[in-house]
Amino acid sequence: MSILIQNGTLFLPEGPVKADLRVEGGRIAAIGPGLPVGDAQVLDASGKLVFPGFIDTHTHFEMNKGLPNETADDWFTGSRAALAGGTTTVLDFAEPERGASLASALETWHRRAGGAACCNYGFHMTIKDWDQRIRAELRDMTAAGVTSYKVYMAYDNLRLPDGVIYEVLQAVAEEGGVTGCHCENGDLVTQGIRTQKAAGNLSPAAHPLSRPAAVEAEAVTRYLTIAELAGAPVNIVHLSTARGLEAVRAARARGQKLYVETCPQYLLLDESCYRLPGFEGAKYVFSPPARSLADQAALWGAIRSGDIDTVGTDHCSFDFHGVKELGRADFSQIPNGLPGVEHRPALLYTFGVRAGRMTAEDLVRLLAEQPAKLFGMWPQKGCLAVGSDADLTIFDPDWRWTIRASEQVQNVDYTPYEGLELQGRTHTVLLGGEIAVREGKVLRERRGRYVRRGPAQFWR
CATH class of the missing domain: 3.20.20.140 (Metal-dependent hydrolases)
Structure with a gap:
């Protein structure tokens, strides 16, 4: 089954756009306005930012x-x-x-x-x-x-x-x-x-x-x-x-x-x-x-x-x-x-x-x-484009929260940012086309894969 992300602001290589994004087979399959739902699982990204x-x-x-x-x-x-x-x-x-x-x-x-x-x-x-x-x-x-x-x-x-x-x-x-x-x-x-x-x-x-x-x-x-x-x-x-x-x-x-x-x-x-x-x-x-x-x-x-x-x-x-x-x-x-x-x-x-x-x-x-x-991963990683890997971060820019060591996922007994009040937080993460994080909670573990990298692509 594919996943269809609707109503979000997508950050494409050419800039942000309001559009839908379909994920299928671990890759980004389609990007565009009003993509058909079909049998896809729909993720409503209203008010959210969709980043690579x-x-x-x-x-x-x-x-x-x-x-x-x-x-x-x-x-x-x-x-x-x-x-x-x-x-x-x-x-x-x-x-x-x-x-x-x-x-x-x-x-x-x-x-x-x-x-x-x-x-x-x-x-x-x-x-x-x-x-x-x-x-x-x-x-x-x-x-x-x-x-x-x-x-x-x-x-x-x-x-x-x-x-x-x-x-x-x-x-x-x-x-x-x-x-x-x-x-x-x-x-x-x-x-x-x-x-x-x-x-x-x-x-x-x-x-x-x-x-x-x-x-x-x-x-x-x-x-x-x-x-x-x-x-x-x-x-x-x-x-x-x-x-x-x-x-x-x-x-x-x-x-x-x-x-x-x-x-x-x-x-x-x-x-x-x-x-x-x-x-x-x-x-x-x-x-x-x-x-x-x-x-x-x-x-x-x-x-x-x-x-x-x-x-x-x-x-x-x-x-x-x-x-x-x-x-x-x-x-x-x-x-x-x-x-x-x-x-x-x-x-x-x-x-x-x-x-x-x-x-x-x-x-x-x-x-x-x-x-x-x-570091030799473009365009499979690092961008929202058809054919790129479906590693996506859906970010809620209005989520207000405070960093606390007692609430962090990191396995360490302090954070240097203790008590900082933030606005904006990752809501959902797709890893290889699967929902791995939802509402900030990790749902899928030990699914990471080794990235075999190619030569650097210099832009300067």
Whole structure:
């Protein structure tokens, strides 16, 4: 039986229209006014917005497996929360053990996600080692549907030397892929932590002081210099500063092909969260940290100007009790990360669209269309078009509600957005043509499928 969505506002690639949409066989079968009902199940979307299923470009589910600081969300709970919020596809980071093959990481992440995921999923591949063995694996990764990678300029157990990053960028570009980077100067972060601890600053308030805006801006500039020399398109993940944005705009003015992700925490939180009473600031220890209100305003401006390409969450949920608390005596021991995969669409709609900082078309561009293009899923994902996969989010723009950790689907004991009053929420989600969420409640679980991705489709 087909499903007919009537009376909603459809957000098509060419813009919003009032029309009907028919789903059949897991695909979008027809779009147009007054489509015949026949034997279809009818969904009345009156007063609602019909979006392509949203894509989260940046999650970390089931990370630090088996360690005391393991993430609170595994593949089942994290993907279930994503689906409840209107996200139908997530891209998580597969990470090899040091010295191990890329294939081993891909196998591990498939084993964790397969049969557990409630939404569709794909993997970026983290590169921690680089030699001819790893280089030769890139072609196998392409064949397996992995076409995006990540390198780090920070963290001693993850970062690569600049010359190695140069080689990685060239090799990935030859495969038609794109490489993202965590841009912070690792040496300066290490020194910043030492400086704060030497001064006796051990509380969460020392976290942003140990890695100020200049630390990100320097790394962004350096990464883009390496990319320019390598002649490779690149992605900058979780951009947090106006100074980093300046480096992006300068590189684009030189003609570089580059893409930028930011996250809701950099649009909605600011550095005052680290000065909350007691140990509350630990809930907001993530990297890069929350920045100034001026940085926040610059990022909203970059969304309006089109300089930001995607908004992921960097969802990395550690419980506050018993896990974040590992750093009570030393801020550098607080596990870095925060939850957000469930609330991203509603947060951006309320504080972006309703606040006049962006349009609903911008929302689709940032959460669906451009993620699908950059990461090799367009037009099967990320758009409402005949023949595209029937992953849809029906959004109620008038639903008023308050974010509460006690009511969230995420399997973590807090939310950084506790108490925020929102207007707008996902009502219904179709995943592969089946109703998976209704009135915000998850009806179908463990139906997620692996998305085999193709080469990036660049638009800049």
